[in-house]
Amino acid sequence: MAGQRVRLWDLPVRVMHWSLVLLIPALWWTWRSGQMFVHVRLGYLVLAILVFRLYWGLVGSSTARFSGFVRGPKSIGAYLANLLSKRAEPTIGHNPVGGWSVVILLLLLVGVVGTGLFCEDTDGLNSGPLNYLVQGDLSSGMAHWHHLLFNGLLVFIGLHLLAIAFYVLVKRENLVGPMITGRRNMAAPMIAPSFAPWWSMVVGVILALAAVWWVSLGAPLPKR
Amino acid sequence: MISLKTLAAAALAASLCAGAAYAQDPASIAATRHENFKKLGGSFKGILDELKKPAPDLAVIKTNAKALDTLAAQLPTWFPAGTGADVVPKSHALPVIWQKPDEFKKDAGDLASAAHAMDLAAMSGNMDTIRGALPALGGACKACHQTFKAKDEH
Numbered sequence: 130m131a132g133q134r135v136r137l138w139d140l141p142v143r144v145m146h147w148s149l150v151l152l153i154p155a156l157w158w159t160w161r162s163g164q165m166f167v168h169v170r171l172g173y174l175v176l177a178i179l180v181f182r183l184y185w186g187l188v189g190s191s192t193a194r195f196s197g198f199v200r201g202p203k204s205i206g207a208y209l210a211n212l213l214s215k216r217a218e219p220t221i222g223h224n225p226v227g228g229w230s231v232v233i234l235l236l237l238l239v240g241v242v243g244t245g246l247f248c249e250d251t252d253g254l255n256s257g258p259l260n261y262l263v264q265g266d267l268s269s270g271m272a273h274w275h276h277l278l279f280n281g282l283l284v285f286i287g288l289h290l291l292a293i294a295f296y297v298l299v300k301r302e303n304l305v306g307p308m309i310t311g312r313r314n315m316a317a318p319m320i321a322p323s324f325a326p327w328w329s330m331v332v333g334v335i336l337a338l339a340a341v342w343w344v345s346l347g348a349p350l351p352k353r
Numbered sequence: 354m355i356s357l358k359t360l361a362a363a364a365l366a367a368s369l370c371a372g373a374a375y376a377q378d379p380a381s382i383a384a385t386r387h388e389n390f391k392k393l394g395g396s397f398k399g400i401l402d403e404l405k406k407p408a409p410d411l412a413v414i415k416t417n418a419k420a421l422d423t424l425a426a427q428l429p430t431w432f433p434a435g436t437g438a439d440v441v442p443k444s445h446a447l448p449v450i451w452q453k454p455d456e457f458k459k460d461a462g463d464l465a466s467a468a469h470a471m472d473l474a475a476m477s478g479n480m481d482t483i484r485g486a487l488p489a490l491g492g493a494c495k496a497c498h499q500t501f502k503a504k505d506e507h
């Protein structure tokens with residue numbers, strides 16, 4: 130096979146992906162075992178990842194950009210119709226359904242982190258940094274939404290894993306390897322993805338850290 | 354989950370011990386207790402929220418610290434036997450409260466002294482003293498919840 134090895138996922142995408150794989154169970158466990166101090170700190174890391182990821186979706190490498198993988202119903206239909214055909218070409222980057230899965234996972238994560246920032250810790254000391262802005266039932270109800278969105282996130286993580294299993298078992302395509310190495314063998318020649326310059330990574334990291342720092346201070350606004 | 358099994362077993366054990374009849378309706382006692390805890394939590398939060406602000410209002414802190422001190426002293430009276438989660442499903446009060454009454458009393462006592470210390474700190478008017486009284490207070494909530502309060506399963 131006249132294959133060619135192409136770069137598919139850039140470093141930030143892979144680091145963020147595998148960090149979330151570790152962080153999400155850790156966040157669940159720290160809550161479960163009552164280590165809310167650690168829970169909130171790990172939550173800040175997820176917030177940083179989210180800020181970076183949203184920024185990267187606008188200015189990152191072509192396989193990381195929302196404009197590159199958020200597709201309309203037509204491409205989704207075409208993709209599904211060809212799903213089981215042997216001739217279906219692997220997509221460079223997310224396929225049309227996978228793209229929406231990324232969007233939904235990110236939105237749910239925004240919801241979980243967003244409500245987490247406003248959550249009241251029953252023991253008081255480790256409430257979210259923005260909890261002081263809400264009172265009464267809104268404050269005590271926030272954990273409920275946090276929990277509900279987290280369960281929604283688990284459902285879509287489950288679907289995500291099923292899709293990967295489907296690719297391995299039915300289509301005989303390994304999607305996990307490329308998410309680790311960033312590279313993948315392609316049978317046919319294709320247009321290689323374009324990669325963002327290193328300095329836009331640095332800008333993103335600074336942006337993410339600044340956002341977390343500001344939120345952890347309680348998101349103070351300049352006094353008029 | 355394991356905790357559910359443990360909980361069910363503990364619930365069964367407690368309902369056997371605490372089988373005596375009580376004049377007052379357990380559900381309404383538990384509901385009042387829940388209201389009291391909301392007030393307790395609210396007054397602690399009132400202090401914490403104030404301290405987050407650029408210019409904390411000492412009067413607000415004093416009012417909340419006083420309420421907290423009063424409520425904390427009353428806490429042990431909110432738990433007549435037979436009003437736990439085994440009897441009132443909505444309650445988060447674990448039956449172990451009545452199986453280890455000495456431990457529970459100690460935790461309640463720790464809270465009472467921490468809340469009193471906070472009240473004194475608030476009266477002193479010194480923000481650093483107030484902040485210094487926080488960890489012991491939060492620690493007292495946490496210590497008791499870990500052992501005696503069921504985790505929210507929603």
Ligand code: HEM
Pocket residue numbers: 153156157160165168169170171172173175176238241242243244245246247248249250251252255256257258272273275276279505506507
């Ligand atoms: C991906 C990110 C996160 C995950 C997966 C996660 C997961 C969870 C889960 C499963 C719970 C239990 C909810 C319940 O049933 O009450 C919880 C509670 C909570 N989380 Fe998060 N969380 C995340 C981010 C955050 C962030 C960013 C903060 C704040 C900075 C935060 C603060 C809290 C608080 C204060 C509680 C309530 C604890 C209590 O009841 O005492 N979380 N989290």
